[in-house]
Amino acid sequence: MRTRIDWKYLLGLELTDPGFHYSILSRFRDRLIEGHAELWLLDQLLERCKSSGLVRTGSDARTDSTHILSSVRKLNRNELVGETLRAALNVLSCVDPHWVEENVDVSWYWKYARRFGYPREILSKNALEAAAEEIGRDGAMLIERIWNDGAPVYLRNLPAIETLRRCWIAQFWTNNGVLRMRHAGNLPPAPNRIDSPFDIEARYCVKRSMEWVGYKVHLTEVCSPGSPHLITNVETTNAHSPDAAHVPRCQSELARRNLLPGRQFVDGSYMGSQIALESRRRHNVELIGPVKQNWHRTQVQSGYDLSSFKIDWDEHFAICPQGKKSTGWWSAKGHTGRVSIHTKFSRSDCAKCSVNQLCTKNGARNPRKLALLPREKHEWLAASRTEQRTLEWKQLYNRRAGIESTISQGVRSVGMRRSRYRGLSKTHLQNIAAACAINLQRLSDFWTGDLPAPTRVSAFAGLGDLTPFFVQLTIRDS
Numbered sequence: 001m002r003t004r005i006d007w008k009y010l011l012g013l014e015l016t017d018p019g020f021h022y023s024i025l026s027r028f029r030d031r032l033i034e035g036h037a038e039l040w041l042l043d044q045l046l047e048r049c050k051s052s053g054l055v056r057t058g059s060d061a062r063t064d065s066t067h068i069l070s071s072v073r074k075l076n077r078n079e080l081v082g083e084t085l086r087a088a089l090n091v092l093s094c095v096d097p098h099w100v101e102e103n104v105d106v107s108w109y110w111k112y113a114r115r116f117g118y119p120r121e122i123l124s125k126n127a128l129e130a131a132a133e134e135i136g137r138d139g140a141m142l143i144e145r146i147w148n149d150g151a152p153v154y155l156r157n158l159p160a161i162e163t164l165r166r167c168w169i170a171q172f173w174t175n176n177g178v179l180r181m182r183h184a185g186n187l188p189p190a191p192n193r194i195d196s197p198f199d200i201e202a203r204y205c206v207k208r209s210m211e212w213v214g215y216k217v218h219l220t221e222v223c224s225p226g227s228p229h230l231i232t233n234v235e236t237t238n239a240h241s242p243d244a245a246h247v248p249r250c251q252s253e254l255a256r257r258n259l260l261p262g263r264q265f266v267d268g269s270y271m272g273s274q275i276a277l278e279s280r281r282r283h284n285v286e287l288i289g290p291v292k293q294n295w296h297r298t299q300v301q302s303g304y305d306l307s308s309f310k311i312d313w314d315e316h317f318a319i320c321p322q323g324k325k326s327t328g329w330w331s332a333k334g335h336t337g338r339v340s341i342h343t344k345f346s347r348s349d350c351a352k353c354s355v356n357q358l359c360t361k362n363g364a365r366n367p368r369k370l371a372l373l374p375r376e377k378h379e380w381l382a383a384s385r386t387e388q389r390t391l392e393w394k395q396l397y398n399r400r401a402g403i404e405s406t407i408s409q410g411v412r413s414v415g416m417r418r419s420r421y422r423g424l425s426k427t428h429l430q431n432i433a434a435a436c437a438i439n440l441q442r443l444s445d446f447w448t449g450d451l452p453a454p455t456r457v458s459a460f461a462g463l464g465d466l467t468p469f470f471v472q473l474t475i476r477d478s
């Protein structure tokens, strides 16, 4: 704004205009979030595209997520407790410096004045633990003095003090009056822990071999042939939030924009019988994604899976591939409230069965048992499992793969991988702006005829048609 003539021209400013103060944009972002106006950017763009016929309801869409690193440093546990105490002391020193001078030991100035960063290669595990427990005792003493009757009440309500209190509950425990650091197995679950005092909404998460502290963003884009692949929904969640929980929220947002797809392609982490049936019932959206096959766990793929059994839902029994009838039928409710139905076969039938090695581990001792979902879910799951082994389904599902390139574009061209701001709401604002930038880029490409290049293959692979081979491999592996 101060130095570039193009921005001044765009905003209609005089060349001599000195520009704005650097903190204006930060306040502007705060105001957008306070007024719940962060979605306007995407909504307005999509509204214009809708009126031009570039996006429409009932088309195909695909969804996937990627991780977002928070804008704060990843801390080990010693650094976490040290930095949390240091942040609390800094806030207290701004709010009530006299109280700090009267209640803080002189040695603390030396200990907590500078940033924490323990050189792990020098300190042993025991030394690290002892150092953390020393910080823990100091922090506990500070909390005690703040909750003392003589201390001003407003100190207790400071967010930094609440963060300190929550962090201490998660990281320490008291054994016979002695404060101890919790061992890894004794920590509360990741959603209940604070991983940095500077961004208390960022969470630690692990996905396969990847660990990060931050958030997750879910992108949904149109994937119908012949139309620009515009992003129609962005949702930023906590890092540990399950993908499947995103589907109903995503569809509600798309319904609000009047952009519900007819089919939505997702990967296995978004799929589930409950989610897919709800999606069809509430929004008439067909959720398409792989569901887990039900190979009996003790057997090879040629064993008898659930689809080999006939279920009589009215009379409450099952018939096995050898024509035997199950002898018991009961339902159970898990701790999550999910209902499952169980049935089992007779011990004597399974012991005498000539093919029991295909069905159960030890027919004589362990007769076959079946665990079923309620009827509607079971039938949907069985039909999906059968359908997804077909060539047609595999070819249709290939349409989902393009969302990976959108994520790559988001990470490489608009810097989605790392949050520029602290907190979930500002990270979400950044992701919406990033999605709008990608949409504008795609609209420009669409209008200029610059269409995405087809997937490249090596010169040798290009000489032969390997598609049927790869499809067969995928079907066999699934």
Ligand code: SF4
Pocket (backbone or CB within 6 Å): 304, 320, 321, 322, 323, 324, 345, 349, 350, 351, 353, 354, 355, 356, 359, 360, 363, 368
């Ligand atoms: S092991 Fe039991 S349930 Fe399995 S096929 Fe044989 S008789 Fe039927």
